Amino acid sequence: MEWFGDDAYWLSRLVFQRALAVVYLIAFVSAARQFRALIGARGMLPVPDHLRRVPARAAPTLFRLHYSDRFFAAVAWTGALLSAAAAAGAADRLPLALAMAWWAVLWGLYLSIVNVGQTWYGFGWESLLLETGFLAVWLGNEHTAPPVIVLWLLRWVLFRVEFGAGLIKLRGDACWRDLTCLYYHHETQPMPGPLSWWFHRLPRPVHRVETAANHVVQLGVPVLLFTPQPVAGAAAGLIVATQLWLVLSGNFAWLNWLTIVLALSAVDASPVVPPPELPAAPLWFVVVVSAVAAGLLALGVRPARNLFSRRQAMNRSYDPFHLVNAYGAFGSVGRVRYELVVEGTDDPVVRAGTVWREYGFRGKPGDVRRRPRQYAPYHLRLDWMMWFAALSPAYARSWFLPFVERLLEGDRDTLRLLAHNPFPGAPPAQVRVRLYHYRFTTRAERRATGAWWHRTPVRDFLAPTRLR
Structure with missing residues (x-):
């Protein structure tokens, strides 16, 4: 035929x-x-x-x-x-x-x-x-x-x-x-x-x-x-x-x-x-x-x-x-980039001198000196959803608090999704999440600082949180 x-x-x-x-x-x-x-x-x-x-x-x-x-x-x-x-x-x-x-x-x-x-x-x-x-x-x-x-x-x-x-x-x-x-x-x-x-x-x-x-x-x-x-x-x-x-x-x-x-x-x-x-x-x-x-x-x-x-x-x-x-993509384009920065501390009570240490993600921007990496076609699902969560808390309603809870527990499977765990010995006493405005550095800033990003704090996304 x-x-x-x-x-x-x-x-x-x-x-x-x-x-x-x-x-x-x-x-x-x-x-x-x-x-x-x-x-x-x-x-x-x-x-x-x-x-x-x-x-x-x-x-x-x-x-x-x-x-x-x-x-x-x-x-x-x-x-x-x-x-x-x-x-x-x-x-x-x-x-x-x-x-x-x-x-x-x-x-x-x-x-x-x-x-x-x-x-x-x-x-x-x-x-x-x-x-x-x-x-x-x-x-x-x-x-x-x-x-x-x-x-x-x-x-x-x-x-x-x-x-x-x-x-x-x-x-x-x-x-x-x-x-x-x-x-x-x-x-x-x-x-x-x-x-x-x-x-x-x-x-x-x-x-x-x-x-x-x-x-x-x-x-x-x-x-x-x-x-x-x-x-x-x-x-x-x-x-x-x-x-x-x-x-x-x-x-x-x-x-x-x-x-x-x-x-x-x-x-x-x-x-x-x-x-x-x-x-x-x-x-x-x-x-x-x-x-x-x-x-x-x-x-x-x-x-x-x-x-x-x-x-x-x-x-x-x-x-x-x-x-x-x-199908379809990018029916709207953001003019400003927001990122969630997740931090933990060993202090059970937050004080003026409390030291917060930042978790590092594999694909999403974090450390301003870290050059963006190539991961596609591999799909980093948590990193993608963190981008959505920064746009609106509604995107994170079902999973974000469970994510923070697992960081406080030191859950190994969750930590494997991250690039850097600042608490290798024991989990933190508290975790907080802050919203930052990120932008690419200018050519002059890049030459002067070596940074790929410039970031400015906007507000708290999640106040310091501990396990019950």
Whole structure:
């Protein structure tokens, strides 16, 4: 059935699946290394409590059958092992049905994690990985021509990611319309990277060009994904180039890399590497894939309508399996950067001479002399949520006091999420949290002090607190 599969995308499908497996690997390792402090049985937002509150139909997950930290770790590390093997090509060595089952298991394991992740997994790239991963199940293996309808669905996902992000900007902050948002964004983004200081110090006319180019790539170029080759491939290339620019300018977990992976699926590599002669897809594969595609198209009506709604939602899932979702980022851009600085003291009573020692985080700004680090595509969940908490205490209502409590207890799993624990011998007697205004230093300040940041105290976020 030549109408069903397209040999020309054989290499693109292979590269897409191998790269997607690497993203899965990073996601599973991130989950395995951080879950105990965040959602473990003794974590800040324990999974068992969540499962008691939320009905099964709203959050399908393997952990309905059983939860323990050991079982969660087994699920996460199993996913990491299967992802690494898929990246090495193991799934392509299997018969078609088993290869599909392999990708289905990866999707099911990660869905189980996301649906108990609560606040820590409320990011758009979690749903994007699940939506993309579900489509990967139906692409077949290297012995089958990739189904055309699935290739188009992957482009539809990429279109929604880019076009949705473009629309949410135009409908949101006025600085996107007057081309001034990047005067601030590189400084106020959630987690600046090693080059963000230099990006921020680019001349303002360059920032305006950056913003205008962003609008072109997000609002104009995605439409070209649905045109014939080589135009569609060129559009995908422009998206890849833009995403690499974002990779250099900040830390956005695996969002940029997964967008690049999606764009690769739209590239026709056959003029460079001729595809092998592939057999016709078996009838059962044609029937199953066609039925799944029809179902996804029906479900896709709501995110399509969302794109053209005046109340466009950003990063919203329309079903508990995250099969179709709405995407978007930075509908508004902060002009000022605030950071929470967490400090502890050994003094049981605060006095005039009390010495406060600062905890260090891995990714978020703290020590003004510490250069921002590159962590993406790895996702530092606590650091990201600390950025949200600095914007508004409402973002921290469910988890912040449990976090402080674990610092006062000297909880090892929580301390492993941090870069520096100023109390290695015993936990502090009290912890306080202060809100600071951070800004990048000027070139003159950088030369004079060696500091990347300048910070000014604003107010107390949490008064000195001790265990009861």
